[in-house]
Amino acid sequence: MKLWSIILLTFRESLAKKTFMAFLGISTFICLLLIFALNLDIVNGMQSSVSLFGQDIESAAEITKILFGIESGIAILLFSGGIFMSLFATSSLVPSLLQEGYIDIFISKPVSRLDILLGRYLGAIVIVALNIFYLVIFSGAILSIKTGIWNWGYLWAGVIIVLTFGALFALMTFLSVLSRSGPLSLMITYLVLFFSPMLLARDEIYALLSSPVYGYFFDGLYYFLPKTAELGVILQKLVSNQPVESWMPLWSSMLFAVFMLAVTAYIFQKKNF
């Protein structure tokens, strides 16, 4: 109950920020665009033709391909843009909690420091999940109703995006507790978000470097950090109903989140406010 009240307060605090409302507005706009862009002609209860942005689509196979394409597009847009915006919108949540005069109030309540930290973390996850699933479910429903093809794999997009956000937000929480600075935490988290795909090409980087130490260093970084690019690939495969070759990027990113949260909880426990 006490943890829940911290989650609710964090949720309420996030709502007060205009970024999430903008996010919601953009999501609604995309859905409305889909409603008006995808036209179906129904003759005697049968679908006679489909047009997208005025272009006619003939075969059912082509419709399925187009549907998977649209859903993949939205999912990737959400994966990159949604995570980018969500990190931006939640970057001040932990630093604002740590403000003198605010954190004191929380600690003086019969709530453990771990609950305070988890409440804040989960509050951010809840609001981001609501935003992401709003667009995924709303757009998925529009597309499915209009085409008559129900792609349940599309729902996985929401799950993967929220989990990826969870891993990156764990890093941002750690940095915020250490530095108490929202902008600094955000900058470093963005760096990881955009730098980790480069580690996929670490073999090419090794070729340019003389010492094998760099190899161990980049390998270490690769296995330690969230694998955002590969998570994007997993997301695309799930949306397109294709088999996922390796789940390692997902579980190792989740391990990263758990590790970061555990370290953060330890530091938070020891910190003076």
Place this chain on the structure above:
Amino acid sequence: MFAIETQHLSKFYSRGKVKALQNFSLTVEQGKIFGLLGPNGAGKTTFIKIVLGIIHPNGGKASILGKPITDYKVHRHIGYLSEKHHFPGFLTAGRVLYYFGKMSGLTGSALEKRMDELLELVKLSDWKNHKVREFSKGMQQRLGLAHALINDPKLIFLDEPTDGIDPVGRREIRDLLQLLRDQGKTIFLNSHLLSEVERISDEIAILKDGRLLKKGPVHEFLAVDRQYQLKIAQEKNTLEAICQKMSVTLSQTDGAFMISVKNDEQLNELIDRLRSSKVLIRAIVPYKISLEDFFIDVIEENEGDGQ
């Protein structure tokens, strides 16, 4: 069981260069109003933050209501008004009490009822649905006080509770604190307003550079033994003559005479002699110094002992 008990509590900053608390031992009895006084940077807020678990001490032990300060569950019986409390501006007064009441373990109709009672008590009922950002400093302070009382605490820590509040509001808070004390609650008060502390505290402690300089009941510190302030009409020469005969020390300050007697018998004899000499006594009151004077004396006595 003491409300607060600390033994050799120490807190250092900057690798020991700044000593916020040094070997600080203190006990506070239950059901009293206790005032902690000290100049800026004396360690008053640090002390409160340590016993509430907001800051970790470098050494020593402390307990509140018989439980070690590391046990956060004891906070169920604690209320706290921070000196620089900051409630999110987008929340209404009602929501502030709702969220922090829930964190204190209150739920449902009990919480709603308590919220309304407290808003009424601090005269913010009409502002229940207004956002905190619209509140004046005094209103925020009153909301902070309501928040500190939401869980009907046994022990209440108030750090500068009358800060930003006008004289009428201050009197209301003073009355409230006395009412809470009469209900058996312990109030631990940090305040720069020494006149406020003097009026309501049962006991005080003076802190300087993290060290405890004095602790004891207020009346014992302020009463000056066997000195009385005497107000009479005119007959100054008669008074001087009688005092000289009786070997009573006489001085004059602020239009009143100050007499220093050896015992109660001598005081009564002096009164008898003055009355038989037809001296009209207007008032005779035991002399007390103000808490401010006492505080400054103690601080000056210990000037330079800090390090």
